[in-house]
Amino acid sequence: MPEDHSSNYDDQADQGSPSTTRQGLGPPSVVGARPAAPTPFPAPPSVRTVALISPKFAPDIGGLESHVRELAAGLTATGHAVTVFTLASSKVIAMSGRTGTFDGFTVRRFTLPLAAWKDIPPPEFLSHLGRELGGFDIVHAHSYHALPALGVALLRKQAPFLLTPHYHGTGHSAKRQKLHAAYRPLGHFLMRRTDAVIAVSEAERSLLAADFGPALAAKVTVIPNGVNPARLVAPYAVDGPIVLSVGRLEPYKRVDLLIRALEVLPASTQLVVAGDGPARRGLEQLAVRLGVSARVRMLGFVSDSDLSRWRATASVFATASAHEAFGLTLADALSAGLPFIASDIPAHREIAELARSATIVHGVVPTTPGMGGTEQDALLVHGFADALRNVLFSGERHVATSLGHAERRQAAALSNGLWSWQEVVEATQRLYNSLLSRPLGSEERHDRNVQLPWFNRHAG
Numbered sequence: 001m002p003e004d005h006s007s008n009y010d011d012q013a014d015q016g017s018p019s020t021t022r023q024g025l026g027p028p029s030v031v032g033a034r035p036a037a038p039t040p041f042p043a044p045p046s047v048r049t050v051a052l053i054s055p056k057f058a059p060d061i062g063g064l065e066s067h068v069r070e071l072a073a074g075l076t077a078t079g080h081a082v083t084v085f086t087l088a089s090s091k092v093i094a095m096s097g098r099t100g101t102f103d104g105f106t107v108r109r110f111t112l113p114l115a116a117w118k119d120i121p122p123p124e125f126l127s128h129l130g131r132e133l134g135g136f137d138i139v140h141a142h143s144y145h146a147l148p149a150l151g152v153a154l155l156r157k158q159a160p161f162l163l164t165p166h167y168h169g170t171g172h173s174a175k176r177q178k179l180h181a182a183y184r185p186l187g188h189f190l191m192r193r194t195d196a197v198i199a200v201s202e203a204e205r206s207l208l209a210a211d212f213g214p215a216l217a218a219k220v221t222v223i224p225n226g227v228n229p230a231r232l233v234a235p236y237a238v239d240g241p242i243v244l245s246v247g248r249l250e251p252y253k254r255v256d257l258l259i260r261a262l263e264v265l266p267a268s269t270q271l272v273v274a275g276d277g278p279a280r281r282g283l284e285q286l287a288v289r290l291g292v293s294a295r296v297r298m299l300g301f302v303s304d305s306d307l308s309r310w311r312a313t314a315s316v317f318a319t320a321s322a323h324e325a326f327g328l329t330l331a332d333a334l335s336a337g338l339p340f341i342a343s344d345i346p347a348h349r350e351i352a353e354l355a356r357s358a359t360i361v362h363g364v365v366p367t368t369p370g371m372g373g374t375e376q377d378a379l380l381v382h383g384f385a386d387a388l389r390n391v392l393f394s395g396e397r398h399v400a401t402s403l404g405h406a407e408r409r410q411a412a413a414l415s416n417g418l419w420s421w422q423e424v425v426e427a428t429q430r431l432y433n434s435l436l437s438r439p440l441g442s443e444e445r446h447d448r449n450v451q452l453p454w455f456n457r458h459a460g
Helices: 063-077 090-096 123-135 147-155 174-193 202-217 255-262 280-290 304-313 328-335 346-352 375-393 397-402 406-414 421-436 453-459
Strands: 019-021 024-026 049-054 081-088 099-102 105-111 138-142 161-164 196-199 220-222 242-246 270-274 296-300 316-319 340-343 358-361
Touching (some): 049 123, 063 081, 063 105, 063 421, 081 090, 090 105, 123 147, 138 421, 147 161, 161 174, 161 421, 196 202, 196 421, 255 270, 255 280, 316 328, 328 346, 340 375, 358 375
Parallel strands (some): 196 220, 270 296
Antiparallel strands (some): 099 105
């Protein structure tokens, strides 16, 4: 059911069926498998207008928001007219306006009716979609876990409808897990209404196939998140090794495990956390109770340039998240040549296959419960502490320190198998084109508008 997606990088959390290679639609892709150089891909004349529907967008910061922003900018650069329909708080609308331009594309914002539920659309959102979606060649919604995509499914017109679900398979709290289960029948309806589904990882594709069956699996294409080339930037001046963690501060991200690991690591070790969220106060209080608050730096939201400098400064990146659709923060760390330590979940293992300096903490998988204190958490704390100690203070220490040189890190980054955002845009364009090439009378393209009085009334 609905999830709040604002974060520094909501990695989205997380991240067998046909998927896109960079030469066209072919056999299933794997994030780590880099095909040969892509052939030039001209945007077909028939693809002119694209509607992107996202529960959140800039100036909100998060992995979902970053994904939509990069896709919209890339499509605009290749000649498409892109409009992003999104929800925003009254504060954001007062600051950024209801309608504006961002990197050359149009952004339409609609006020959230309920401050406590950051992804429930107002009636005017549905009304505008009902009137305007018919004017787009492609309608592409994002996030299964928020209601705007469901509104699109109910109001869809003739244009092909794609969904990038950023699917976690569960909620981020006990309450949201119950809502997630109650939402599942509507989720099945949403998936049935799509013409194509884009998974951002093989891990997400497998989860979608398990939860929604072979009918959906046949529509899934894997197009991973992209990364931008790391810039050569000057590190900050620090004393001692830095463990960097980036993400929205939610309980399921399990930053508490990293703070607890400091207790058994040498006193010179520092943890730098970039991001904000509802768990921040509890994490700060935990650091005080454990006596390690002087070694924990909570940065809150940081700019892209500052985050690049922290990646250049850190000795290792760490995440203990319980579930992700892709592992975007790991991909960004890898693109910067930064070694990482991560929890043992499918999306993290997928990214780890690309890295030369990666450690997965095996044996116990984190869960979303309250912060620490269980036997399982104790095992995880010692697992992360041992992994961090091995990278920072064992014979492997020269790996972390030598990677601190910008040139060496850049060389390591260039050897990974990550997709660039340009390649993501090209693959998405190919999928758009394949849908538009289907005959108008085909089963996949017939108008499946649903007659539901309440929605039709608001769709005007």
